[in-house]
Amino acid sequence: MGGFVTSKTEIEQSTWTPRQIWMLTVSCCAVALVVAAMAALNTALPDIARDTGATQTQLTWIVDGYTLVLACLLLAAGALGDRYGRRELLMFGLVVFAAGSAIPVFIDEPSWIIASRVVSGVGAAFVMPATLSLLTAGFPATQRSRAVGVWSGVAGSGAIAGLVISGFLIEKWSWHSIFISLAVVSGLILVASFTIASSKDEETTPLDFLGTALIATAIGLFVLGMIEAPVRGWLNPVVLALLIGGIATGVVFSFVELRSAHPLLDVGLFANRAFGSSATSLVLQFLATFGMFFMLVQYLQLVLDYSPLQSALALLPMAVPVMALSVVSPLLIPLVGLRILTSVGIALLGTGIALVTRLELGSSYVDVCIPLIVAAIGLGLCTTPATAAIVSNTPDAKQGVASAINDVTREIGSAIGVALAGSILATTYARHVQPAVDMLPEPAKEPVSGSLAAALHIAESAGSQGDQLADFAREAFIEGMNQAALTLAVIIWVSAVILGFWAPGRQKTAKALPSESTAAPLA
Known part of the structure; x- marks a missing residue:
């Protein structure tokens, strides 16, 4: 019985x-x-x-x-x-x-x-x-x-x-x-x-207007700084002011929240290893993913000559492992713990980005698929555990704030990823395309050194020399993409090691997260 x-x-x-x-x-x-x-x-x-x-x-x-x-x-x-x-x-x-x-x-x-x-x-x-x-x-x-x-x-x-x-x-x-x-x-x-x-919080508490204003300002300044960095340069005074201002306002927000009777966000949650490591993991996941998207969409359209629709369809296989593993990974959480899923997933994500460096001028679609699939497997392994850890380590009455933290980390990660990839790609491209730029008439120099898209546009009207310019510019773009991909991969790999020590193991994860092991046989 x-x-x-x-x-x-x-x-x-x-x-x-x-x-x-x-x-x-x-x-x-x-x-x-x-x-x-x-x-x-x-x-x-x-x-x-x-x-x-x-x-x-x-x-x-x-x-x-x-x-x-x-x-x-x-x-x-x-x-x-x-x-x-x-x-x-x-x-x-x-x-x-x-x-x-x-x-x-x-x-x-x-x-x-x-x-x-x-x-x-x-x-x-x-x-x-x-x-x-x-x-x-x-x-x-x-x-x-x-x-x-x-x-x-x-x-x-x-x-x-x-x-x-x-x-x-x-x-x-x-x-x-x-x-x-x-x-x-x-x-x-x-x-x-x-x-x-x-549903809502049954306990009515005063709204934290000061905390709301501070965190909105902090995130807004930081994200705006990341948006402007590839355009103006990382050492531009405006960019530095925005980034430093955003970080400083975030620090002020933390002090205010620690002293508030009814804080918008309990910053003490970040001291919880499951919560803090998972929030960091989500930043890294979307930094890597959107940085890779930024590079590959341009590579598909400007190097392999795909249409916008073809380039979008080319990314579609990535969705399959992400969807499948996102559904399966909750069953793995009580079995292996947050640490292994996070560190292995992040490491695979970094490996997928590193494989982008294997792409060349004449690469096939299969060559593009390999880094996409590897990155997608990593993303599928660590995304759901990170989100589950955040919502499970936040009081039920504050699930709206927990959900917002989950979303904010994604937005910040996306902004950083695009900014880093864009800056490194643009700088390296400009350096490698410079020999061709030196041989061009003055009106064409700035556009060609600015982007591959502009270089290809000018090459179309350059007669017999246009093909040489186009190939040279594409090679310069690939050099920039390789450098950006390698830099992102190293950042992600180092982060995977850090998260391997930071995230809780199986026993501590089981205490932090509700176990679904009883449901597993019928899932």
């Missing part, structure tokens, strides 16, 4: 109700929408520039305006969700996101497109933490990490989905169709949100 009772308990713990499945579906659709929106416009930038006359600076802010506002507001939005209701804040965010996405359909001047992205970023900041905190509040501890695993897989694959879908839309219609699609999908998810249950 005892065995029968245990089996029944296992079934109860491993079975999701239709209501839980529906909540998971709505949450995953919402997070996929806001993550896809980060990457979707990259394929449309040339068309937007041609149709609207947008400058390079305006094009940059069409992409970065969304990310900057999103990163600034995540923690405040998560705290508001805990206080006023997570579903309600999700729905508010979807309304704002839809409104922002609809603006370019009616007014498509560059300044209005930037404004559209800023408004959409505000909406996304309310949507993103609500999606995860609804799950952590709506699933019991024994089922939570598997639900988080599905969410992590979708969130990790959302950027690729955004590139692919936007590529299809651009092939058939104008770039306006991307904004229309974002607005329509947001509206559909909004309708579905009426059918899911809400």
Whole structure:
């Protein structure tokens, strides 16, 4: 009889109700929408520039305006969700996101497109933490990490989905169709949100206005500094002021929160090894992933001559291991612990980036797939355990803030990855292309030394010498990509060793995280 009772308990713990499945579906659709929106416009930038006359600076802010506002507001939005209701804040965010996405359909001047992205970023900041905190509040501890695993897989694959879908839309219609699609999908998810249950912190506490202002300023300054660093240079006074200002404001935020009776964020959580190492792991994961994306998308389009849609489809195989392992890895947490999953996953991610250095001028798509798959396996192993550790080591009443921490680390990591990869690639490219630049007429020197895209454009009109210039510029780009990839790989490998000592082992992880071992046989 005892065995029968245990089996029944296992079934109860491993079975999701239709209501839980529906909540998971709505949450995953919402997070996929806001993550896809980060990457979707990259394929449309040339068309937007041609149709609207947008400058390079305006094009940059069409992409970065969304990310900057999103990163600034995540923690405040998560705290508001805990206080006023997570579903309600999700729905508010979807309304704002839809409104922002609809603006370019009616007014498509560059300044209005930037404004559209800023408004959409505000909406996304309310949507993103609500999606995860609804799950952590709506699933019991024994089922939570598997639900988080599905969410992590979708969130990790959302950027690729955004590139692919936007590529299809651009092939058939104008770039306006991307904004229309974002607005329509947001509206559909909004309708579905009426059918899911809400949750909030039952204990009403005063809002931490000072902490909110400080953390928004700190993140905003730091991310803006990272955005500007590849353009202005790391030693530019403006960049240094932004980065140092962001770090200094973050330090002030920590002191304020330690002395606050009702802090926005309990900074003491970072002293918890599972929480602190997992937050750091997420920064590194997205630093590596977006740094690699930044290089490979250009390599596919400018070296292998892929179209925007083809380059997006070329990245699609990466989503398969990420999704599969994100669902499976929660079952591994109680068996091997956070330390092994984190250190092995991060190390594989670094190895995937290192394999980018094997790409050459005549490499095939198979050569591109190998680093993508290796990196995807690493990402799939460590993403869900990191997210599960963060939400499981945060009080249930503060799951909105925990979800926001999970999201903020991703945004900061993405900004650092693109900034580092972009800076190293640009500097190395400029150095290696210089012999060809010295032989060019004065008007062509600056564009050719500035980017491979500009060099190829000039090569098209250079007659018989254009092919030589194009090949030389492509070789210089590959040198820059190799240097950037090797630098990122070393950073990630060293971090994997550090996390191997920092993250808790199996026994301590089991105490920190709810075990799903009883559910494993039926999963």
